[in-house]
Amino acid sequence: MSEVAQATLTMTRARVLAVEKETHDTFTLTVASADPDPLPPFEPGQFSMLYVFGVGELPISISGDPGEPERQVYTIRSVGQATHTLVSQRPGNMIGVRGPFGTSWPVKAARGKDVLIVAGGIGLAPLRPVIYHVLRHRDDYVRLLVLYGARSPRDLLYRRQLAEWGRAPDTQVLVTVDYGGLSWRGHVGVVTTLFRQVRLHPSETVAFICGPEIMMRYVVRQLEARGLAPEDIYISMERNMKCGVGFCGHCQLGPYFVCKDGPVFSYRQMQPWMDTHEL
Amino acid sequence: MTEPAAQPSGAVWLTREGLNQLLGALRAQGYEVIGPRLGEGAIIYDRIQTIEDLPAGWTEEQEAGRYRLRRRQDDALFGYNLGPQSWKKFLHPPVLRLFSAEKNNGEFRILPPDGESPRYAFVGVRACELAAIAVQDRVLLGDQFVEPNYEARRKELFIVAVQCTRAAPTCFCSSMGTGPQVQGGADLVLTELSEGFVARAASARGAEVLAAIERRPASAEECRQAEEAVAAAAAQIVRRLDTRDLVRRLYEACESPHWDDVARRCLACTNCTMVCPTCFCTTVEDTSTVTGDRAERWRKWDSCFTESFSYIHGGSVRTSVRSRYRQWLTHKLASWVDQFDMFGCVGCGRCITWCPAGIDLTEEVKKLLAPV
Numbered sequence: 221m222s223e224v225a226q227a228t229l230t231m232t233r234a235r236v237l238a239v240e241k242e243t244h245d246t247f248t249l250t251v252a253s254a255d256p257d258p259l260p261p262f263e264p265g266q267f268s269m270l271y272v273f274g275v276g277e278l279p280i281s282i283s284g285d286p287g288e289p290e291r292q293v294y295t296i297r298s299v300g301q302a303t304h305t306l307v308s309q310r311p312g313n314m315i316g317v318r319g320p321f322g323t324s325w326p327v328k329a330a331r332g333k334d335v336l337i338v339a340g341g342i343g344l345a346p347l348r349p350v351i352y353h354v355l356r357h358r359d360d361y362v363r364l365l366v367l368y369g370a371r372s373p374r375d376l377l378y379r380r381q382l383a384e385w386g387r388a389p390d391t392q393v394l395v396t397v398d399y400g401g402l403s404w405r406g407h408v409g410v411v412t413t414l415f416r417q418v419r420l421h422p423s424e425t426v427a428f429i430c431g432p433e434i435m436m437r438y439v440v441r442q443l444e445a446r447g448l449a450p451e452d453i454y455i456s457m458e459r460n461m462k463c464g465v466g467f468c469g470h471c472q473l474g475p476y477f478v479c480k481d482g483p484v485f486s487y488r489q490m491q492p493w494m495d496t497h498e499l
Numbered sequence: 500m501t502e503p504a505a506q507p508s509g510a511v512w513l514t515r516e517g518l519n520q521l522l523g524a525l526r527a528q529g530y531e532v533i534g535p536r537l538g539e540g541a542i543i544y545d546r547i548q549t550i551e552d553l554p555a556g557w558t559e560e561q562e563a564g565r566y567r568l569r570r571r572q573d574d575a576l577f578g579y580n581l582g583p584q585s586w587k588k589f590l591h592p593p594v595l596r597l598f599s600a601e602k603n604n605g606e607f608r609i610l611p612p613d614g615e616s617p618r619y620a621f622v623g624v625r626a627c628e629l630a631a632i633a634v635q636d637r638v639l640l641g642d643q644f645v646e647p648n649y650e651a652r653r654k655e656l657f658i659v660a661v662q663c664t665r666a667a668p669t670c671f672c673s674s675m676g677t678g679p680q681v682q683g684g685a686d687l688v689l690t691e692l693s694e695g696f697v698a699r700a701a702s703a704r705g706a707e708v709l710a711a712i713e714r715r716p717a718s719a720e721e722c723r724q725a726e727e728a729v730a731a732a733a734a735q736i737v738r739r740l741d742t743r744d745l746v747r748r749l750y751e752a753c754e755s756p757h758w759d760d761v762a763r764r765c766l767a768c769t770n771c772t773m774v775c776p777t778c779f780c781t782t783v784e785d786t787s788t789v790t791g792d793r794a795e796r797w798r799k800w801d802s803c804f805t806e807s808f809s810y811i812h813g814g815s816v817r818t819s820v821r822s823r824y825r826q827w828l829t830h831k832l833a834s835w836v837d838q839f840d841m842f843g844c845v846g847c848g849r850c851i852t853w854c855p856a857g858i859d860l861t862e863e864v865k866k867l868l869a870p871v
Binding site (some may be wrong): 229231233254269273274275276277299300312313314316353458459460462465466467468469470472475476477480492496497498499 | 572602642643644779785810818821833
C-alpha cells in the first residue's frame with residue numbers, strides 16, 4: 221500500500237477561490253477541490269487540516285454552508301506565522317485539505333426545539349454552519365437565538381450577515397462587545413450579559429457554545445441556572461493538533477481526543493474535566 | 500518423513516546452531532532480522548546477521564535511574580532483561596518522512612513514496628514487549644483510523660519471542676498482567692536453557708520456519724526446565740503496582756498535593772516517554788528547499804513533557820511540570836483505559852531505569868493513592 225494513499229491521511233489539493241477580509245486580523249477563504257474528486261461533504265462543527273506548501277498544516281473549523289459542500293469556507297484569525305501564511309493566500313493559490321474531521325453540532329437532535337447559539341470572537345466561525353443549516357431548514361426548528369460577543373466592534377465577524385439573520389423569521393440576534401468606543405451604539409458587556417434580553421424555554425432549547433474556555437464556562441453556568449440540562453448544552457473545545465485523526469496525541473483532554481471524540485462535546489461529557497486547571 | 504513435524508503445540512529443542520539457522524532462514528525469506536546486541540554502552544536492538552551478534556554472556560544491572568552492563572557467569576545469549584530501546588523504534592520510527600511534494604507553476608504535487616516499507620523479523624521480544632506491541636496495535640490500527648506507516652510494517656512483522664528467565668528489580672510485568680510468560684502475539688516462542696532453546700511455534704508462519712531448520716522434539720525434562728526458568732523470573736519480580744480500581748482512584752487524585760512533590764524532582768527531560776514502548780505521540784515538521792519548489796513533511800516522536808506539546812494560541816495548556824507529569828501518568832494508567840480499554844503501561848520498568856532523577860511510577864502511584 222502506498223504510504224500516503226490511505227484515505228484518512230490523504231490530502232486533497234484545493235484552489236483558493238476567494239479571500240475576504242472580515243476584520244483587521246481575520247479572513248475568510250473559499251476553496252474548491254483542484255483534484256478530480258470534490259471536497260467531501262461535512263457536518264456543522266467539523267474541521268479540516270489545511271496545508272500550506274512547505275509551511276505546515278493547521279486545524280481550521282469549516283465556517284461555510286453545509287448545503288454547499290463543494291465550495292468549502294474557512295474563517296481564520298491571523299495569530300502566528302502559520303495562520304499568517306494561510307490568510308495571506310490569494311485567489312488561484314493552491315492549498316492542501318485533509319478532512320473533514322471530528323464530531324458535529326447535533327442539529328438533527330435539535331429539531332422541533334429552539335436553537336440557542338452563544339459565540340465569542342472567532343468562535344462564531346464553527347457555529348455559522350449551524351445558522352446556515354437552521355435557516356435552510358427553518359420549519360424543522362422553533363426559534364433561532366444568536367448571542368454573539370466580541371472584544372470590540374472592529375473584531376465582529378460577519379457583520380452584514382448578523383444584520384440579515386436578525387431579520388429572518390423567529391430569529392433573534394444579539395451582539396455585544398467588551399469595549400464599545402465612541403461610535404458604538406450597541407450593547408457593551410461580556411456575552412453572558414445578553415441573557416437578560418432573551419426568554420429561554422429550558423426544556424425546549426438546545427444550546428451550542430463556542431468561544432474561549434473561560435467564556436464557555438460562564439455561559440454554561442448561566443444556562444444551568446436557567447434550567448438547561450447538561451445534555452442539551454454543547455461546546456466546542458480547542459487543543460493543539462498535529463494529525464487530526466487521533467495518532468499524534470497532542471489534543472488529549474482527560475479521556476478524550478479532541479480531534480476524534482470532539483471538537484463538539486456535550487456538556488455532560490465535558491463537565492468532569494472542564495474545571496481542572498492545566499488538564 | 501523420518502523427522503517429526505513441528506506442531507504449533509509441540510515443543511522442539513533448538514541448539515545454538517539451530518537458532519543460527521533460524522536467523523538465516525528468516526533472512527532467506529527476505530526479512531530484515533533485528534535483535535539484541537551490544538552498543539552505546541547498553542543492550543540495544545539493531546540488525547543482526549548471526550548468533551555471533553547476540554550479547555553472549557552479558558547482562559545488565561538496573562535500578563531507578565541506573566543501568567550498567569555486567570558480565571554473566573555463563574554465555575547465555577538472552578541473559579539480560581531489557582535495554583533502553585523498544586521495538587517501536589522500528590514499527591513507529593522516531594523520525595519518518597511522511598511525504599515529499601514539489602511545486603511547479605503554482606501547483607504542488609505529492610510525490611509517490613520512495614521504496615517499500617521494511618519487512619522485519621524481531622528476535623528476542625519479551626512478554627511485556629509483545630504486550631506493548633499489542634497496545635500500539637490498538638492505538639494505531641484498532642481505532643477510528645488506521646495509521647498506514649505502522650500498518651505496513653506491522654502486517655509483515657515476524658516475531659521470535661524469548662521468555663525472560665530472570666527479572667530486573669525494575670520489572671513489574673506481573674502486576675500489569677503482561678509477563679514474564681509469553682501469552683500470545685508471537686510467531687515463535689523460545690526459552691533459553693544452558694545448552695539451547697525450548698521452542699514452540701505459535702503461528703502457521705512460525706511452524707513453517709521451524710520446519711525448515713535443524714531440531715528435535717523437546718524432552719519432557721527440557722520442557723519442565725523451561726517452565727521452571729520462567730517461573731524463577733516471576734519469583735524474582737519485586738516491584739508491584741496495585742491496579743485495582745486504579746482508573747477511578749487516579750482521576751480522583753487529580754488535585755493531589757503529591758503531584759507538586761513529583762514536579763520538584765521531575766526534570767521534564769522526556770526520557771520516560773522516549774524509552775516507553777507504548778508512548779505514541781508525535782509532532783510534524785514541514786521543510787522546504789531555499790528555492791521553494793520542493794517540500795517535505797517529517798514526523799518525529801514528541802513528548803507530553805515538553806511545554807510546546809499543548810501549545811494553542813495564547814500559550815500552552817500545561818505550563819507546569821506538575822500538570823505534565825500528571826498528564827503522562829494519568830494517561831498511562833487511567834485515561835488510556837477509557838480511550839482504548841487497556842492500560843498504556845505494560846510494566847517493563849524502562850521509565851524507572853532511565854529517569855535521571857530515579858522517579859519510579861509504582862512508588863508515585865502508591866503515594867498518590869495513599870489515604871491522606
